[in-house]
Amino acid sequence: MPDRRVPADPAGRPASVDLWVIPLTGATPAADVLSPTERERAARFRFDRDRARYVAAHGAMRCILGDALGRPPASLAFEVGPLGKPALADHPALHFNLSHSRDLAVLAVTTHGPVGVDVEAALPIPDSVAVAEANFSPAERAALRRLPEAERVAGFHRLWTRKEAYLKAIGTGLSHALDRFTVTSDAAAARVVEIDGDAAAGARWAVAPLVLPSPFVGAVAIRAEGIVLRPQIWPA
Numbered sequence: 001m002p003d004r005r006v007p008a009d010p011a012g013r014p015a016s017v018d019l020w021v022i023p024l025t026g027a028t029p030a031a032d033v034l035s036p037t038e039r040e041r042a043a044r045f046r047f048d049r050d051r052a053r054y055v056a057a058h059g060a061m062r063c064i065l066g067d068a069l070g071r072p073p074a075s076l077a078f079e080v081g082p083l084g085k086p087a088l089a090d091h092p093a094l095h096f097n098l099s100h101s102r103d104l105a106v107l108a109v110t111t112h113g114p115v116g117v118d119v120e121a122a123l124p125i126p127d128s129v130a131v132a133e134a135n136f137s138p139a140e141r142a143a144l145r146r147l148p149e150a151e152r153v154a155g156f157h158r159l160w161t162r163k164e165a166y167l168k169a170i171g172t173g174l175s176h177a178l179d180r181f182t183v184t185s186d187a188a189a190a191r192v193v194e195i196d197g198d199a200a201a202g203a204r205w206a207v208a209p210l211v212l213p214s215p216f217v218g219a220v221a222i223r224a225e226g227i228v229l230r231p232q233i234w235p236a
């Protein structure tokens, strides 16, 4: 059966991405939509709070994707890529990516192409400079060093979320070397500067920062000429 509510994205345009912000603190009305595998995973959490967050995030994800496809949420089947990226088994044209941190989840949904999203709580990380020096590209490390001390935490998280969003878009996650590509650290201009030294390859990607409640920061990445983000709050 064709997807009823998934329009094709016109070529040559910025990617239109629905960005769902999902608070994980409230009730979890969607728990009954989870698959047996998801319920088993939920049952394995040691702490009730983590279980409730998992159920809320994955229940909301099923409801949002089901709504986009005009399908019952519980009927959706997921498969995972070789490095763990989930995809819709029967609806490969609808791309999505989930990220969660503490009591907040974000879900990016688009028909444009593979998408990646990352959310983090932008709190000081004691060894952030060491993490950056050990993992980031030379240009990113230099950019971070240039920032005034007071801006370094924010700069680190901007770099981190943009990098992770890109790695989640290509589906490798952190198994891909973090120093093989460069993203910008400045607040005003989010973009991929180079991939394996190739600036043209970087320019084929678009990155957008997310506007989220404090202390959360995030980014979404997609191979496109630009991103038109459509923020939404779950439940709508």
Ligand SMILES: CC(C)(COP(=O)(O)OP(=O)(O)OC[C@H]1O[C@@H](n2cnc3c(N)ncnc32)[C@H](O)[C@@H]1OP(=O)(O)O)[C@@H](O)C(=O)NCCC(=O)NCCS
Pocket: 082, 083, 084, 085, 086, 097, 098, 099, 100, 101, 116, 117, 118, 119, 164, 167, 168, 169, 170, 171, 172, 173, 174, 175
């Ligand atoms: C994917 C990864 C970057 C997530 O990092 P994180 O900051 O802890 O988590 P986030 O909240 O941002 O994202 C988690 C979600 O991303 C999705 N995800 C999982 N693997 C993914 C991948 N390879 N690419 C894109 N998205 C992925 C899932 O929906 C996951 O949600 P879930 O755990 O509730 O099912 C990290 O787990 C990673 O790099 N894993 C290594 C990949 C790997 O080596 N896999 C080999 C074994 S299969």
